[in-house]
Amino acid sequence: MLFELTPDQDFLWETTAKFLTSQAPVGEIRRRREDPLGYSPDYWRRGADLGWTSLLVTEEHGGGSVSGRGLVDLTLIAHEFGAHAAPGPLGPANVVAGALSRAGTRTDVIGALLAGSATAAWAWEEPGGLLAGRPPQLEIGADGDEVVLNGTKKPVEAAADADHLLVTGRSGDGLTQVLVPAGTAGLSVERLRTVDLTRRFAALHFDHVRLPADTVLGVLGGAADEVEQQLQQALVVQNAETVGAMDRGFAMTVEWAFDRYSFGRPLASYQELKHRFADMKSWLEGGHAISDAAAEAVAAGDADAAHLVSVAKAFIGHYGLELMQDCVQIHGGIGVTFEHDLHLFLRRVTANGATLGTPADHRQRIAAIAIEEDSRS
Numbered sequence: 001m002l003f004e005l006t007p008d009q010d011f012l013w014e015t016t017a018k019f020l021t022s023q024a025p026v027g028e029i030r031r032r033r034e035d036p037l038g039y040s041p042d043y044w045r046r047g048a049d050l051g052w053t054s055l056l057v058t059e060e061h062g063g064g065s066v067s068g069r070g071l072v073d074l075t076l077i078a079h080e081f082g083a084h085a086a087p088g089p090l091g092p093a094n095v096v097a098g099a100l101s102r103a104g105t106r107t108d109v110i111g112a113l114l115a116g117s118a119t120a121a122w123a124w125e126e127p128g129g130l131l132a133g134r135p136p137q138l139e140i141g142a143d144g145d146e147v148v149l150n151g152t153k154k155p156v157e158a159a160a161d162a163d164h165l166l167v168t169g170r171s172g173d174g175l176t177q178v179l180v181p182a183g184t185a186g187l188s189v190e191r192l193r194t195v196d197l198t199r200r201f202a203a204l205h206f207d208h209v210r211l212p213a214d215t216v217l218g219v220l221g222g223a224a225d226e227v228e229q230q231l232q233q234a235l236v237v238q239n240a241e242t243v244g245a246m247d248r249g250f251a252m253t254v255e256w257a258f259d260r261y262s263f264g265r266p267l268a269s270y271q272e273l274k275h276r277f278a279d280m281k282s283w284l285e286g287g288h289a290i291s292d293a294a295a296e297a298v299a300a301g302d303a304d305a306a307h308l309v310s311v312a313k314a315f316i317g318h319y320g321l322e323l324m325q326d327c328v329q330i331h332g333g334i335g336v337t338f339e340h341d342l343h344l345f346l347r348r349v350t351a352n353g354a355t356l357g358t359p360a361d362h363r364q365r366i367a368a369i370a371i372e373e374d375s376r377s
Contacts, residue, residue: 005076008066013076015050020084026341029085033197037161039087048116052077052090056098056233061110063101071233071299075240075291082244085344087198089119089158091237095230096120096166099177102226103217106179109164121162122230123153123180123204131361138206140169140176142220146210147178149186154203155355160191165204166217174221184209196351197344228306232298235309235356239291242320242352245345246284252342253280253327260332273330280326283319290315307369310362317359320349 005013023043032038048054055070055077057063065073074094081090097113097120100106112118124130126137138151149169159165165180165187180187186209192201218226254277257268267273294312297305324346328335335342353359 006067009073009076012051012066012073013080016052016077016080017083019047019050020080020086024084024086026085026344029087029198029344032087036191036200038198038200044088044119045116047088048114052088053093053097053116054114056094057101057110057114061101061104061107062114063097063110069296069299071236072295074237075295078237078240079244079247082241082246082345082348083248085198085245085248085348089121089162090241091234092121092158092162093119094237095122095234096164098233099166099217099226099230100179102229105217109179112163118163119158119161120164120166121156121159122234123156123159123165123167124227124231124234125153125155125355127152127154129357129361131357131365136168136170136175138167138169140167140171140178140216140220142171142213143210145213147176147213147216147220149178149180149206149209149211152203152205155192155194155201156204157199157201157355159202159204160189160200167204167206168223168227171221175223175227176220177217177223177226178211179215179217180209180211184211186210194351196347198348199351231356232305232309235313236291236295236298238352238356239287239294239309239312239316242316242349243284243287243291245348245352246287246316246320246323249324249327249342249345249349250280250284252345253330256331267330276326276330280323283323287316287320307366310357310365310369313357314359314362314366317353317362321353324349 054063055065055074067073078090093113097110100110109118113120130136138149138153141148149167151169153167163182165182167178167180169176186207188205190203190205192203194201217223257273258266260267290312294309297308327342328346331340331342334340357365
């Protein structure tokens with residue numbers, strides 16, 4: 001999270017933190033772990049009133065930010081989502097709302113997303129991953145005044161209960177995006193069980209799904225740049241959320257190590273644990289730094305944004321899991337029990353590390369970007 005906040009950013013962060021503390025306490029999260037949605041609709045509507053869904057939408061379409069850099073502001077909310085293991089489609093809703101706003105289409109959907117009366121999911125991921133040059137296997141073809149979708153998207157966050165699905169697929173050698181209403185004929189939804197107890201994922205199967213051509217965002221086959229921007233934004237949100245979970249897990253573990261005594265001494269006084277805490281602290285601060293740098297680069301549209309955001313995901317995805325596993329070990333036996341809260345944050349970090357590309361996927365992407373830049377020089 002940013003070290004220096006403007007007064008408006010500080011208010012946004014503080015308001016979100018207080019709201020999540022009161023409305024998404026650990027007890028409520030545990031109570032809803034088998035709930036299909038995972039949160040109450042009123043919870044999401046009230047969050048939208050706080051500005052959770054408006055930061056990537058232009059003022060023309062009813063959005064706006066508190067600092068003029070909506071994506072950077074969004075990282076403050078994402079950090080708190082991670083620090084509370086909070087439920088709700090924060091990343092997907094913002095990515096879709098931002099995409100619709102840039103396309104200047106479906107203002108009715110944008111309005112519903114801003115109000116929190118509807119939710120959306122971005123159906124980008126596919127089995128086997130999509131990074132390192134692998135194109136989507138889901139096909140979107142034109143047939144007269146309609147488009148036809150065939151293929152599978154998996155895993156898709158918040159898809160099972162979303163009102164709208166922004167689907168990314170392949171049209172020849174290009175990429176196309178289509179806004180698909182929930183319940184469309186030919187679309188089947190398979191709920192998935194994942195390691196994260198507080199978020200919901202699904203597999204979407206498209207079997208000759210037909211929609212009017214005006215559901216395409218932009219031009220058929222011309223969405224590559226927009227998809228890249230959406231991916232970068234989604235990664236920025238995810239990285240900030242992961243760092244928030246790392247922050248919470250580290251703080252819990254430091255407190256435990258000072259309170260827990262062994263042979264008459266607090267655990268924190270043992271040299272081996274001091275060395276371990278030093279490593280963990282360096283990973284945490286490094287995660288903060290690279291997450292913030294990537295957010296600034298993507299928000300500004302810098303030339304190195306794609307490189308930085310993948311560096312951030314590769315670092316945070318790897319060391320976030322290392323840090324949380326160390327937190328579990330330092331807690332001892334209680335750290336592996338379901339009754340302790342620590343596993344909620346471990347689960348969030350683990351799920352984030354496996355979605356939107358793994359650290360290994362992003363290392364390949366970093367190499368591919370470097371090779372491409374070298375060939376142009």
